[in-house]
Amino acid sequence: xxxxxxxxxxxxGRYVERAENYARFIDVNLNLSxxxxxxxxxxxxxxxxxxxxxxYFQELYGDTIRRENAIKFxxxxxxNHNSIISTIQKARENARIVRENIPRETWEVLxxxxxxxxxxxxxxxxxxxxxxxxxxxIKNQLQxxxxxxxxxxxxxxxxxxxxxxxxxxRADKTSRILDVKYHFLLPSVEDVGSPLDFLHxxxxxxxxxxxxxxxxxxxxxxxxxxxxxxxxxxxxPRSIFFCLLEVERCLHEISxxxxxxxxxxxxxxxxxxxxxxxxxxxxxFSFGLHEYLxxxxxxxNEISTAVDDQYFKIQSNFSAEFQKQS
Numbered sequence: 001x002x003x004x005x006x007x008x009x010x011x012x013g014r015y016v017e018r019a020e021n022y023a024r025f026i027d028v029n030l031n032l033s034x035x036x037x038x039x040x041x042x043x044x045x046x047x048x049x050x051x052x053x054x055x056y057f058q059e060l061y062g063d064t065i066r067r068e069n070a071i072k073f074x075x076x077x078x079x080n081h082n083s084i085i086s087t088i089q090k091a092r093e094n095a096r097i098v099r100e101n102i103p104r105e106t107w108e109v110l111x112x113x114x115x116x117x118x119x120x121x122x123x124x125x126x127x128x129x130x131x132x133x134x135x136x137x138i139k140n141q142l143q144x145x146x147x148x149x150x151x152x153x154x155x156x157x158x159x160x161x162x163x164x165x166x167x168x169x170r171a172d173k174t175s176r177i178l179d180v181k182y183h184f185l186l187p188s189v190e191d192v193g194s195p196l197d198f199l200h201x202x203x204x205x206x207x208x209x210x211x212x213x214x215x216x217x218x219x220x221x222x223x224x225x226x227x228x229x230x231x232x233x234x235x236x237p238r239s240i241f242f243c244l245l246e247v248e249r250c251l252h253e254i255s256x257x258x259x260x261x262x263x264x265x266x267x268x269x270x271x272x273x274x275x276x277x278x279x280x281x282x283x284x285f286s287f288g289l290h291e292y293l294x295x296x297x298x299x300x301n302e303i304s305t306a307v308d309d310q311y312f313k314i315q316s317n318f319s320a321e322f323q324k325q326s
Contacts, residue, residue, distance in 0.1 A: 003311065003312050003313065004097070004312075005097070005098050005101060005158070006157070006158070006161045006311055006312060007308075007311075007312040008094040008095075008097045008098045009094070009098055009101065009102075009158050009161040009162045009165070010161045010162065010164060010165040010307070010312070011090070011091075011094050011165060012091050012094040012095055012098070012102075012162055012165065013161070013162035013163060013164065013165030013166035013169070014165035014166065014168065014169040015087040015088070015090045015091035015094065016087075016091050016110075016142060016145060016146070016166065017165070017166045017167075017169040017170050017173075018082065018087045018169050018173070019084045019087040019088050019091065019138070019142060020138075020139060020142040020143070020146075021169070021170070021173040022051075022074055022075065022082075022083070022084050022087075023075075023084060023135045023138040023139040023142065024139055024207055024208070024209070025047055025050070025074075025177065025207050026047070026071060026074055026075060026135045027132060027135040027136055027139060028203050028206050028207040029043075029044065029047055029203070029207075030131065030132045030135070031132065031203075031206075032199065032200075032203040033067075044065050044066070044067055044070035044071075045065045046180045046181070047070065047074065047180075048065055048070060048073070048074070049180050050173075050176045050177050050179075050180040051074065051082060051176070052176065053073075053080065053082055056080065057073050057080075060073065060077070060079060060080075061073065068126055068127055069126075071126040071131060072126040075126065075135070076117070076120065076121045076125070076126055078121075084117065084138060085117045085118075085121060088110070088113055088114055088117055089114065091110060092110045092111065092114050095107050095110050098158070101158045102149075102153065102158075103148055103149070103152045103153060105148045105152070106145060106148055106149060109141060109144055109145045109148065110145065112141070113138070113141045113142070113145075116137070116138075116141070117138070120134055149162070155253075157253075157254055160250040160251075160253045160254050161250070161254070161311075163246065163250050164246075164247050164250035164251065164254075164307070167243040167244075167246040167247045167250070168243070168247055168300060168303065168304055170238060170243050171240045171243035171244060171247070171300055172297060172300050174208060174230055174231075174238055174239065174240050174243070175231075175240055175293045175296050175297055175300075176293075176297070177204065177207060177208070178204065178227065178230050178231070178293065179289070179290055179293040179294070181200060181201070181204045182223075182227075182289050182290065198221050201221050201223065201226055202221060204226065204230075205226065208230065208238040209238065210229065210230070210236060210238060213236060214226065214229050217229070224281050224285070225281075227281055227284060227285075227289065228280075228281040231276070231281075231284065232276060232279060232280070232281065232284075240276065240296065241273070241276045241277070244269060244272060244273045244276060245273060247269055247303070248266070248269045248270060248273050251265055251266045251269060251307075252266065254311070263306075263310045264306045264309070264310065265303060265306035265307045265309075265310045265311075268299070268302055268303045268306050269303050272296070272299050272300075272303070
């Protein structure tokens with residue numbers, strides 16, 4: 001039972017983070033479409049690719065990716081288990097299971113957001129021209145949820161499982177959106193270094209709320225500097241390396257082993273964290289950025305599997321420790 005509680009808290013963190021990332025990406029893409037040249041179509045294709053659900057999208061909607069069906073698929077399609085409406089439903093269900101372990105306000109915000117999404121679904125908001133305000137509201141509610149959690153939840157095992165899920169999900173989504181931008185977003189090679197290229201890199205930074213912080217650190221928009229910032233920076237909360245540091249810290253707090261590793265999950269995250277800690281941006285490009293990010297996503301999935309094997313199977317020793325710290 002207690003392993004099930006830990007599992008629900010872990011996936012609560014992941015689903016909330018996934019929903020916020022989708023809302024963030026859609027909101028930025030809607031704003032980007034206002035700045036694109038009149039002869040250039042809105043580019044929803046890369047956003048579908050970033051989710052990893054392109055094949056499933058094609059099963060449901062065919063090969064043509066338009067604004068309307070892209071927004072519906074990413075946000076309101078209940079057949080898509082990764083859409084915003086689906087992930088909030090799953091987060092709400094996990095929160096219901098562990099209501100005694102989370103603040104009352106967390107449940108209330110999730111519940112209100114669930115019914116808000118149901119209302120927008122009935123209105124078929126994806127067909128409206130003013131859909132942008134909906135995604136700003138979704139993003140604001142999820143950020144409110146994170147703020148409530150950060151300020152009210154005791155730092156016991158439950159907190160660390162939730163945070164671990166959140167940062168694993170964030171690392172994965174940052175890697176995916178960066179990979180798609182680098183390979184698929186521009187319509188032609190000739191656009192590299194153009195004002196259009198500048199718009200796309202700016203949109204990428206805004207999609208992770210990193211534009212202003214990046215400009216303060218680096219000044220000009222430079223692809224290599226952006227890759228360094230989003231992959232290797234240890235201070236930006238949405239960089240991949242920062243997320244890995246947080247995941248590793250959560251695992252050590254859970255196991256109460258501050259050094260080295262005591263289980264396969266800690267070993268896997270420690271190896272991946274060390275690889276990024278001693279890498280520089282030239283190593284990433286020499287290896288091939290797409291190949292590097294693809295391998296990183298595989299390793300993140302392996303870490304998630306190792307966490308599941310270590311903690312979410314029925315284990316009497318872990319259950320006793322969870323009860324003691326909760």
